[in-house]
Amino acid sequence: MRATLRMEVRDRTGALLDERVARNTVLRSGGRIIADLFAGLGTPITHMAVGTSDDEPDSVTVTALANDDGGGGQGLTGDTVAPIAAEDFHVELDEPRRRVVVRVRATLASTAAVGTVREASLMSRRDDEDVLYNRVVFPPVQKGGDHELSLFWEVEFPFGDLQWLVR
16 A cells, blocks of 8 residues: 655645645554454544654654644644545546555645644544544645645555565
């Protein structure tokens, strides 16, 4: 499984101010989300979140995104989590490349996550408990109070004989 994130920051007129593209790290808790779904348990991906930490981009043990300035001071202001509507998920079969691709887009409003954004995640929320699926770390992006931040995720699930992955 692979995933890519494209993040865009736009001003009120829709002009692109900044963009990042980065690869994804599936967290230990993300593996558990998938395993629980196989077993008919758990909750699917319901939200996306952003944070301020650029520590250990490949760590699989992160359980929450950070929201401080790195020195314990104020980080992002406004909401840092946004729900993802069911209609924002698009699934397609890519038969020639033997994969199923899930594309999802989520947007944080202009008043949300104002400050320096360095990380993002897809997550599952149930009964006010947040479980991170993945984490992406990227070079800092400045988001002002008049900017909209959109995250475009593309997650690939390969199919066929996957034994080559363990060789």
